[in-house]
Amino acid sequence: MEEEAGHKRPPWRRTVAVQAALCLALYAAFSLGEPQLFPRGGGGVGALGRGARGGGVAFLSVAGGARAPAEQARLLSQMETVSKIYEVNFVLDVARFGDDDPLWQNGSLYFQALNIPWYPTTSSHERIVGNFLKKVNMPYGQALDIIGLDTGPLQEPLHDRKISASYREQTKWLEQSLALSGGNWKIVVGCDPLVVCNEAETPETTKFYAPFQRIFAKYEVNAYLSTGGFCGYYHRDNSILYIGNPSPGGDQTSVDGFLLHRVSPLEMESMLINVEGEVVQRFVVHQHGRGSV
Template structure:
């Protein structure tokens, strides 16, 4: 039986520094895989740079159009929203729904309970009008103020131009609420779109419903979030941004949700489809300069 000396064994072993490097490399690869598995693959469909979200100094929230969807589509939507909410530390979800028994609201708000992320909706529950004012603290002592308006009582005003008692009450509530807000970020959310675009030949005319436009300008509202309309998903009017969630089953055949990230100087909005692709992106600056 041959017995190898300690010197011979030492000569056959790899140098200690090689083992150390190999172990460190394996640990790095394991950590990279762990983080990659937990992050949603938000990728631009149309190319472009890496996403600007995820950095420090901002506050994130989601908005999504309510309504009925096939069970498989609703499950995909909620999974993608959940993954995005975990990675980007989303603080709340706005369910832009028309009716109080909205199926997405019923399933989504329950689905997000484990994440401790509240859902807010501006819908009528019988004869009860659902308005709300939500204030969220931001970095640098700023405040994001979200005003939810049930646009059901405003439908006569929006469609026929008639000011009913219920319309007048809603307009009064909105103006009084905005008058008490700060000079930081202000976002109004409601179901009905307030921008109407008509294209005749090569001319595009845009109509923004009054007196809401005047109220938004008077109180320096930064954005109005609603469901889809005829002006696409983003429309800018001076310092005001109209953001319109895709409605499942409409002519665009697109379903998804918005992720909004608000920082002291700008608000970035990403339209994300069911595959996690960023379909469109919009940035609105605090003083009215915007880029898409």
């Protein structure tokens, strides 16, 4: 009987192979539904972890605008997946028409079940309607201040070199808001890029429009978020980071996607993620006085 039982017992090599196959199957099962966060062209970005880095704040930014229903659904689905994994606190919709923006109308409703608010920007040319302030508490008594700016009136000097009353009102409001801001991190967001660039210029020569470069530097703004276009997706002007969100039909690339931002007490990491869940670009800005990469 003992010999018969011994013949029925599988060889040890076969047992190890079965156990290894089971482990791989379990790993694949737990990995289903997670976005593949890899840079375009291959290669990994390392272990990104879950939630915000260092127990900070995570949020998304995305360019508004009209998209085909299937493309919009694909974008929102990927944003939802990333929001769940990285425990996103809110979404900044970089939109030209505020709450009339097609993406905001569908996205804010789509995300309602996740209890993640959407904040749209505005680029009006009539009156100041799109400004907002949002303060987000962070660990260790720190705070992140988001300053939403209606950039419509601010485009006038870039095009016809005329300074209007609405331009003066907007720049005054921006300075007053930044002066009263006590946040350790200060991020300004607006629909239009406030940088001087065109198709012929390279990222190395791209600079913030001088009046705003002065204001941002004076009040230690860490980053400015807007739509992209010819200005590219990011550029560093001294210690200030310009971040451009890819917009449908707004730039010369085929990329559509959104940005995941993770703000910790020491640094802000931003990742441009396309609708396939790939990290196209990644960039980091450190707190003022702590260097940058």
